[in-house]
Amino acid sequence: MTVILLRNGNVYSPADPFATALVVEDGTVAWIGAEGAAEAHVSSADEVVDLDGALVTPAFVDSHVHATATGLALTGLDLRPSGADGGPLADGAEGAAGADGLDRIAEFAARLGDGDVLLGQGWDEPSFRGGIPDTAALDRAVGGRQAYLSRIDVHSALASSALRAAVPGLAGLDGYDPAGPLTGAAHHAVRAAAHAALTPARRTEAQRAARERAAALGIGTLVECAGPEIAGADDLALLLKLAAEEAGPEVVAYWGEAVDSADAARELAARHGAHGLGGDLFADGSIGSHTACLHAAYADRSGVVGLAHLGAERIAAHLAACTEAGVQAGFHAIGDAAVDAVVAGARAAAERYGAGAVRALRHRVEHAELIGADAVAAFAELGLVASVQPGFDAAWGGTEGMYVRRLGAERAARMNPFATLNRAGVPLAFGSDSPVTPLDPWGTVRAAAFHRTAGERISVRAAFNAHTRGGHRALGRDDEGVLVPGAPATYAVWRTGELTVQAPDSRLSAWSTDPSSGTPGLPDLTPGEPLPVCVRTVVRGVVVYTAD
Structure with a gap:
């Protein structure tokens, strides 16, 4: 001993x-x-x-990460304008601070070997002095090579002509734009093609960098949100193998793929070594990319209400199958319409199998940024976990932030309602969605305690608990996350x-x-x-x- x-x-x-x-x-x-x-x-x-x-x-629990993408951002091309958190970029990252994003892309491309795919992330409108580049401008910057550059929310991306050509039928997919950023199914297709070009060694290098960075920040557990539309099964298998063989933060994985039967739920979770079938199982997209599914149109894009990636029937079927199988389920849901669709599915599962069975599994909703009062009450009633990211408010909240531009002042003030959820007794688990916002646990606690909407602030203690014990409880580990x-x-x-x-x-x-x-x-x-x-x-x- x-x-x-x-x-x-x-x-x-x-x-x-x-x-x-x-x-x-x-x-x-x-x-x-x-x-x-x-x-x-x-x-x-x-x-x-x-x-x-x-x-x-x-130690902290980061309840929503993407390890490979995080490692690629830490070691590669990061186009965040001076860092999305307003602070310095990650060590070793190539950032857009002080230079136009296109110039940075060209410089980075020039250092790559022949045939290497250029991967970058983190751009937003301020990253480019002349506006978001079209495909022709991107092609000139990358020298004709395949290039995938995800927006900071990772729900749209710039893709070079060479990468687009590598995806059969791309032009027929939802979200396709011949010159501008790709969203929806088109974005998922080019992301899968770009990541398929990564060698196992490069993936492992990136995953190791992410775990090392997390450990240096006092993070003891990383919750990987994997899926077929993110980095794929091979990527997750490599990450779980690395975590089993090398000391570092624990990795607990979710697999974001819908099922329609209990047998399928059990088989799929076992096949991928997944703790549950959720995480980034996309009910919708993101606010920044105009793809989060809303009840009312975006303030800056008339008639656009976002994308419902899964219909209400598929959401309900997945929740029912997972509840019957005893497998934790979950969805990525940001807009109020998407959140309400998940709530409706959870209520249907409760009517079929009993509210106790639903509560026991602690089904998760990732992000839950715009959520109405009825949905808040349903979360509390059905034990739905709100897996949320205070860094989103720090980056995009406030009276002049991106939320106001996309949604208008009234809806923007209701985004990320941590105090409302906490008062209602909704279980909270904090994370970063890295690389969307950086691994930064104390910064995350600060962001929740000093929410840009004063009425949605919670105490430092409550925020700390959500980022430690709350993360474990969301995993069903009630005896962890506390020193006793x-x-x-x-x-x-x-x-x-x-x-x-x-x-x-x-x-x-x-x-x-x-x-x-x-x-x-x-x-x-x-x-x-x-x-x-x-x-x-x-x-x-x-x-x-x-x-x-």
Whole structure:
């Protein structure tokens, strides 16, 4: 048995809000308590770690990621204008900051070998000084090679003529545009063709980079949202193999493919090693690409209400099949019409198999950005998990953000309603949808606590719980994501400033550091304050990251 004692720090634990030390035995938390009592454990410890005042918390769960695309963004061509989060681009990434996006594309293409496919991501309208380039301009920049450049929301993309020519029947697919960005089925087809050109070695390199980055940020679990329209079965198999063979954050996978029978649900989940059949099973698209499915038209595109990738009948059939099979289901649903279609399907499953059976499986809705009051109530009633991304609000919310341009002020103010969902008792799980927004767990907590719509702010504590324990509960792992005796020793160690208790309203300027409050403190995440820095990440007792 290996015994490790961590002492002289601050341990974030409901078991003891004043804890300064903990003991880990063979990958399990064995004891938590005060420094004075830690002396009794020194003689039996194989290793004693002096925390020197550092904070120990449960490791984060990123509840929605795309590992290969994240790794490609970390190591390749990133066209975000100065970083979508307003901060620096990822280490090693080629970004559009300070240069026109087309120039960056041309420079990157010139360094590729003959026959290499150019893959890039993250562009938005500000990435290109002369406006979004048409296919002819893109062809000139890439020198005639195949190129796939996804928009920041990954629901539309620029594709060169050479790549378009490699997809038979592309012009007949929904979302096809001969000169501009591709959406819908046309986008899915060119994305599949571009990713098919990646060698297994290149995929593994990208996946390894994503896991290493996550570990360095204190993320202990990555929830991979895979599917046939994303990176394919081979990509997921490589990722699960890598996670099984190399130390790093755990990977839990969802497979986004619809079924219509319980037998098919069980077989498909087993075939792909999937925790459930959901994640990016697309009920609709995205706000930025005008493809999220809405009840009323976009404010900046008359008559357009987005795309319903799955009809209400297919959604209901999938939920019924998964409920009968005992397999967790889920959908990508952003617009209010898409969310309502998922709710209707869940209600139909509850009428057939009982509300208890639906609640027990914790079916997920990814994003749930624009959601009406009736749908919020249904989420709470049926135990639907809202797997949401606070970074979306940080990137596109506010009075001058993309949501206002696409939806108008009234609907924009209702986007990403974290406080509304939290008050209703809807289970929340936080993630990034990386590479749509970057892996950034403390930034995610800050974004929820300082939502651009003040009424939708939640406390730092509630946001932190949604990004740790909430992520595990969404996976059905109720005993994880919290540091108490008997729990898995999956934690992160942080260098940070003063610990505080923050409220989600006008009291945000009033901090409590009174130890008699009995509430564990968390870092001060006020905008402008430095975020905590991870110095160690441990997954089930295995150290997966230590700072240099």
